Amino acid sequence: MTSHSVPPVIDATGVTVDLGGTQVLRGVDLRVMPGEFVTILGANGSGKSTLVRALVGLLPHRGSIELFGTPLGRFTDHQRVGYMAQRPEAFSGVPATVTEVVVSGALSRRPRFGWPSRADRTSAADLIERVGLADLAKRPITHLSGGQQQRAHIARALVADPDLVVMDEPMAGIDAHSAEVFAGLLGELDERGTAIVMVAHELGPMAPLVDRAVHLDRGLVEYEGPALGPGTHDHAHDHAHSSEPTVTRPVPAEGPLPGGKA
Numbered sequence: 183m184t185s186h187s188v189p190p191v192i193d194a195t196g197v198t199v200d201l202g203g204t205q206v207l208r209g210v211d212l213r214v215m216p217g218e219f220v221t222i223l224g225a226n227g228s229g230k231s232t233l234v235r236a237l238v239g240l241l242p243h244r245g246s247i248e249l250f251g252t253p254l255g256r257f258t259d260h261q262r263v264g265y266m267a268q269r270p271e272a273f274s275g276v277p278a279t280v281t282e283v284v285v286s287g288a289l290s291r292r293p294r295f296g297w298p299s300r301a302d303r304t305s306a307a308d309l310i311e312r313v314g315l316a317d318l319a320k321r322p323i324t325h326l327s328g329g330q331q332q333r334a335h336i337a338r339a340l341v342a343d344p345d346l347v348v349m350d351e352p353m354a355g356i357d358a359h360s361a362e363v364f365a366g367l368l369g370e371l372d373e374r375g376t377a378i379v380m381v382a383h384e385l386g387p388m389a390p391l392v393d394r395a396v397h398l399d400r401g402l403v404e405y406e407g408p409a410l411g412p413g414t415h416d417h418a419h420d421h422a423h424s425s426e427p428t429v430t431r432p433v434p435a436e437g438p439l440p441g442g443k444a
């Protein structure tokens with residue numbers, strides 16, 4: 183899958199980000215190869231969201247970030263990257279329907295803005311069905327529960343069939359059944375060779391899919407190594423006891439426990 187002739191999907195070196203006068207990331211290195219599924223773990227406030235936001239060009243940073251072999255500052259293939267923010271912004275004004283939100287994800291594939299094609303609508307309808315929102319497809323998204331909105335945003339991130347999917351806590355607010363459905367979708371993407379970077383607090387049904395885990399602690403990579411086998415318990419904690427980790431820094435025995443948002 184990985185080849186010396188193929189550049190990494192993400193090649194980040196020494197990424198440092200200051201926010202509000204605080205150094206939130208302190209020199210993070212991250213390399214993701216095509217088809218890899220990498221999860222970013224760590225306690226609340228460790229810098230996970232900051233890292234993925236910097237990687238997709240949403241935050242000024244120091245250090246080097248390349249996407250698909252191109253420095254971020256010159257990267258224009260935005261359609262190759264599907265990004266799902268941690269807390270999708272609420273819509274203002276007239277709220278879009280679920281279908282409109284999902285289809286809008288496909289429009290980034292187009293060189294110029296235009297109406298969605300029949301294929302876009304078919305893909306969107308398929309994903310809406312897959313995330314269990316078919317009955318709500320015509321509803322304004324603001325009329326959905328938080329977890330249902332989250333599922334719509336997951337579908338939006340996937341509809342353009344990107345080569346890299348970056349997701350910031352996509353599991354937040356979705357129930358166990360939706361998590362299973364979502365794991366199935368990510369499994370298909372993984373088989374297609376899509377690279378996936380996912381911030382998570384716990385992996386649940388995603389655990390068997392993950393190739394590598396990166397654990398942040400106060401803006402630094404505390405651990406980076408292979409993900410363990412199937413399981414639904416705390417991945418971060420597992421790493422502290424893994425028999426074959428590639429440890430870049432010592433991991434405290436009492437790792438942070440998974441938890442929801444504060």
Ligand SMILES: Nc1ncnc2c1ncn2[C@@H]1O[C@H](COP(=O)(O)OP(=O)(O)OP(=O)(O)O)[C@@H](O)[C@H]1O
Pocket residue numbers: 201202203204206224225226227228229230231232233444
């Ligand atoms: N705009 C900002 N100005 C100042 N500090 C900020 C800003 N945004 C984030 N921070 C701080 O940066 C640190 C890292 O935040 P970040 O959201 O990246 O953490 P996280 O690991 O994603 O946390 P969580 O698990 O809670 O989502 C936190 O201490 C946070 O308070």
